[in-house]
Amino acid sequence: MTTTTEALAATATLLRFATAGSVDDGKSTLVGRLLHDSKSVLTDQLEAVERASANRGQDGPDLALLTDGLRAEREQGITIDVAYRYFATPRRRFILADTPGHVQYTRNMVTGASTAELTVILVDARNGVVEQTRRHAAIAALLRVPHVVLAVNKMDLVGYREPVFAAIAEEFTAYATELGIPEVTAIPISALAGDNVVEPSAHMDWYGGPTVLEHLETVPVSHDLAHCHARLPVQYVIRPQSAEHPDYRGYAGQIAAGSFRVGEQVTVLPSGRTTTISGIDLLGEPVDVAWTTQSVTLLLADDIDVSRGDLIVPTKDAPPTTQDVEATVCHVADAPLTVGHRVLLKHGTRTVKAIVKDIPSRLTLDDLSLHPHPGLLAANDIGRVKIRTAEPLPVDAYADSRRTGSFILIDPADGTTLTAGMVGESFAAPEPVKDAADDDGWDF
Incomplete structure (x- = not known):
């Protein structure tokens, strides 16, 4: 027999959201707390987590294990892959992507946030805003994620002090504003203790805003793509x-x-x-x-x-077709992307040969300044590129369509994904000074 909760959830709106943050900031614990306290965990799942936690010598269940499913993740205590979870409350259905925090796996954050309508960026209250925090904020801005939540975690370890939270929220909001993020909601939490995750905290009476779940349930979400150009x-x-x-x-x-x-x-x-x-x-x-x-x-x-x-x-x-694509990219491969690099460009269901004609700039995350003509992009760098394709492509601006305004660059030798690109997105990069493609069969 269908329960009232199940019936309501079946007709509720859907929110896709992702979590991000540095290693050990508590993303998986937050996700586990959300699932546990919202009664979205099956009995056998909870029993399995309790057994695994006991085997590791822990007194209580480690809720992070609800999302850290890979054996390597459990052994290291970090998230490596993107863990997708589906749950529902009476007010809304959710698809959650728990993304890795380690710099090495920033590429996975790009994957998890590419379809998200909201991103929860966690910060350890003891450490404040760090480089990986800024990188995740920049990626959220590039991917045009409409809503960003700053979850200042581990408030229990700083005595639940309001000035600590206020300083972090002010610094992050100022940085996000420079990136062009339209909205930041800051929430002080303790994922381990459950403060302000699902239930309001009894330790932070100075905070009068929503809990994480309350905000997730009430944030406005628009799935109306009927007014976009049909593709x-x-x-x-x-x-x-x-x-x-x-x-x-x-x-x-x-x-x-x-x-x-x-x-x-x-x-x-x-x-x-x-x-x-x-x-x-x-x-x-x-x-x-x-x-x-x-x-x-x-x-x-x-x-x-x-x-x-x-x-x-x-x-x-109909969008224009072009062989010259200008975009902002996040480079995700270990090998650098260089001027003159021969690649495959995958746009929608079409894959064509292409050449990186120029890299006009690389973004410096500390102060959002632009390093002109760096010559290459290393792993996790964000920069501006100009690409020449062998065949015309019908591309939209990413601001108009996240689906047909995006692409990936692929290594033609082994099929490795090199770079994720957003057409037309820009940090006001300077104009290029020259083309650098070699005169061979790949020069279009």
């Missing part, structure tokens, strides 16, 4: 060999933004050919309209050449 990256061309549908040709993919209607005029990019939508199939059934995140098959009125990697868009809202 369908083609994943697969469907040609069933059947007597019932001998001429069936459909173009399947997940709608990245907006909506499509039967009878609408569309353009296939990068070819630029136009036609109209003659039908839309959703789960094997014809529909008149389909919208964002639905996986559909579009049927087109004209027999034109469409293949995997093409982008179907409304003719009136």
Whole structure:
């Protein structure tokens, strides 16, 4: 029998959020506390955590183990991979990404926050704002995460003193404002003791704001992408060999933004050919309209050449195609990204050869100054790049679409992901002084 809580959760809105912070700031403990105190932990899961904690000589359950599932993580006491958890309260459903804190795994934070509508950045009250805090804030700003929560953790270890919290909140908020983050909500917590996580703290009567869970339940979330420019990256061309549908040709993919209607005029990019939508199939059934995140098959009125990697868009809202891509990137590979680097650029379902023509600047996290023309980006660096692709690409500005305004750079030798890029995002980098691509088969 369905409970009232389950019935309410089934119709509640969905919030995707990520946690970030330095090593040992308590992210996994916070997540475990959220799951435990919101009654989102199954009995067998809690029993397994209690056994694992007892084997490590701990008196009580280590709630961080609810998310640190990898054996290596439990042995080291740090989060390595992105741990996804799903839970619900009567007011809202949640998809949570617990991301690593170690500098070495900053790339995973980019992955976890790329689809988040809110990021919780933890700070150890004893250490204050550190370099990794600033790096995570910069990534949240670049990814245009709409809401940022500053959780000042381990307040129990500083005597729950208000001046400690106030100083950290002021420093972080000032830094976030310089990055262009529109909203920061600062909350003093103790994840280990449960202060201000789910229940209000009895030790901090000077704080009158929401708990972490209360803020997560009430922060405004907009999933209305219907007003964005419609985009369908083609994943697969469907040609069933059947007597019932001998001429069936459909173009399947997940709608990245907006909506499509039967009878609408569309353009296939990068070819630029136009036609109209003659039908839309959703789960094997014809529909008149389909919208964002639905996986559909579009049927087109004209027999034109469409293949995997093409982008179907409304003719009136078609983005420009270009071979020159300017973007701000976060470099995630151990090997540096250099001027003249030959890469593969993956945008949507399309992958093309490309060359890094210039690296105009690298961001200095301490004071947000720009280091002009560094020549390379090392692991976890954030910088501005100019890329030349072998084929035209239809790209949106990241500010307009997080899906079709983003890309990754891949090492063509071994398939390693090198860099995550946001088209058009900028920290006002200086103009480049020259191109640096070699004169070979990769110079477009």
